[in-house]
Amino acid sequence: MKETEKVHDYELGYHITPPKGLLNDPNGLVHYKGVYHVFFQWNQTDTTHQSKSWGHVTTKDFIHWKSHKPALEPVDWYDKDGCYSGSAVVFKEKLYLFYTGNVRGEQGERSSYQCLAVSEDGIHFEKKGPILAFPIKGYTAHVRDSKVWQGEDGNWWMVLGAQKENLTGDVLMYKSTNLVDWTLTGSMLDEPISLGFMWECPDLLKFAEKDVFVFSPQGLEAEGEKYKNIYQTGYFTGRFLENGKFIKDDQPFEEMDHGFEFYAPQTFLDDSGRTILYGWAGVMEPEVEKAVPTIKQGWLHALTSPREVHYKNGQLTQYPLSETIKLREANPITSKNAENEVIHLPSLQQDILIEWNSAAPDFVINLRNELDIHYQAETKKMTVTRTNWKTNAREERTAFLTHELTELRLLVESSLVELFLNKGEEVFTLRYFVDETNHLLNFKYMDKPLEKLMTLYSLRSFQ
Numbered sequence: 520m521k522e523t524e525k526v527h528d529y530e531l532g533y534h535i536t537p538p539k540g541l542l543n544d545p546n547g548l549v550h551y552k553g554v555y556h557v558f559f560q561w562n563q564t565d566t567t568h569q570s571k572s573w574g575h576v577t578t579k580d581f582i583h584w585k586s587h588k589p590a591l592e593p594v595d596w597y598d599k600d601g602c603y604s605g606s607a608v609v610f611k612e613k614l615y616l617f618y619t620g621n622v623r624g625e626q627g628e629r630s631s632y633q634c635l636a637v638s639e640d641g642i643h644f645e646k647k648g649p650i651l652a653f654p655i656k657g658y659t660a661h662v663r664d665s666k667v668w669q670g671e672d673g674n675w676w677m678v679l680g681a682q683k684e685n686l687t688g689d690v691l692m693y694k695s696t697n698l699v700d701w702t703l704t705g706s707m708l709d710e711p712i713s714l715g716f717m718w719e720c721p722d723l724l725k726f727a728e729k730d731v732f733v734f735s736p737q738g739l740e741a742e743g744e745k746y747k748n749i750y751q752t753g754y755f756t757g758r759f760l761e762n763g764k765f766i767k768d769d770q771p772f773e774e775m776d777h778g779f780e781f782y783a784p785q786t787f788l789d790d791s792g793r794t795i796l797y798g799w800a801g802v803m804e805p806e807v808e809k810a811v812p813t814i815k816q817g818w819l820h821a822l823t824s825p826r827e828v829h830y831k832n833g834q835l836t837q838y839p840l841s842e843t844i845k846l847r848e849a850n851p852i853t854s855k856n857a858e859n860e861v862i863h864l865p866s867l868q869q870d871i872l873i874e875w876n877s878a879a880p881d882f883v884i885n886l887r888n889e890l891d892i893h894y895q896a897e898t899k900k901m902t903v904t905r906t907n908w909k910t911n912a913r914e915e916r917t918a919f920l921t922h923e924l925t926e927l928r929l930l931v932e933s934s935l936v937e938l939f940l941n942k943g944e945e946v947f948t949l950r951y952f953v954d955e956t957n958h959l960l961n962f963k964y965m966d967k968p969l970e971k972l973m974t975l976y977s978l979r980s981f982q
């Protein structure tokens with residue numbers, strides 16, 4: 520290497536990334552026999568969206584991780600072109616994985632098989648093959664991403680992302696008593712909703728106040744500040760009835776994360792009753808993905824950090840799992856003042872917390888001379904601006920807070936940032952690629968200053 524050439528190391532220390540190849544959706548999240556299992560869509564050989572396996576890592580504490588060999592590989596007639604996304608449940612001490620087998624015919628025509636694999640130790644999986652009839656009357660071959668949960672009456676439900684023959688997105692429900700034999704109960708919606716051409720990765724989150732139906736629709740047009748990514752993930756609130764129907768509130772589709780890279784999240788309940796979410800910190804946009812600099816190092820994409828999700832007082836919140844705190848090194852940098860500040864970050868793995876005793880006024884945080892995080896108090900508007908790594912153009916994403924801003928938390932890595940506002944009332948996930956020698960964080964009030972407490976913790980890498 521020439522001396523003048525810069526070394527770029529965009530590796531991540533405390534996010535799940537593939538050792539090589541391409542990672543996308545989180546799959547099969549489950550807490551089984553005291554161990555958290557995270558599976559993910561993984562192309563083991565290169566950084567394109569081909570030939571997906573289920574990558575597999577486990578942890579007991581979200582700090583120490585073990586890698587395992589892939590749980591599912593696309594080697595059977597019913598999944599030969601990809602073991603696509605799905606979920607996991609525990610039943611009678613066994614782990615059941617549900618996933619979609621993607622199959623292409625000679626002319627490229629698609630077939631989708633909903634499949635089952637079972638494990639007794641969480642490490643070795645026995646494929647049982649397709650468990651649902653295919654094709655489905657009134658639907659195209661775009662039916663995938665099985666998410667299974669147990670209903671209040673003990674029956675099992677499976678929701679699938681689907682496309683109707685009229686090329687609109689939908690979700691299908693199946694019911695079972697034994698996880699092997701399934702009966703189609705129909706669309707989960709009591710009335711059709713027109714929102715894009717395909718709904719991927721559906722999930723149902725149950726809270727005391729509401730149920731939240733999360734999905735990733737494809738084909739929404741941008742509307743002002745909304746839906747600016749190629750594909751979005753968002754939710755409807757309502758009630759899921761034990762007849763397989765979701766009665767939606769009269770509320771619009773809400774985006775879950777306002778960053779540039781967030782898609783196909785999945786949640787699960789752990790043994791302590793927490794609803795934990797992982798998302799894919801990426802979006803399927805091959806031309807943009809091809810230009811991601813980590814491709815030169817042979818890997819692409821990451822999962823978000825794990826988030827605890829709540830729904831309370833009409834508000835969905837996502838906040839880093841409390842275990843993240845155990846990654847903090849001792850001796851944080853702290854300051855309490857109303858000053859503008861320029862801080863040299865001691866490392867590129869930071870957990871930065873800024874707190875105000877009353878509503879924050881207008882400010883801009885500039886991170887590493889690249890990201891601008893700009894808050895306008897009057898409209899409670901947060902705007903994040905970055906440079907697009909393909910076009911070099913500046914681009915922005917926006918969210919409007921419900922409450923005045925009093926807390927901001929920024930999880931920083933060398934090429935990924937997650938921004939949480941007011942304990943997760945709004946979230947932004949995004950990648951960024953800049954010269955790794957730049958470690959500056961610049962905090963600047965725009966107009967009137969107000970005392971703030973700022974704490975910067977360096978974070979350790981996963982072990």
Ligand code: FRU
Nearest residue numbers: 544560571603604663719783
């Ligand atoms: C979402 C998705 C899923 C599919 C998987 C394939 O990102 O397209 O619908 O199962 O990725 O990798």
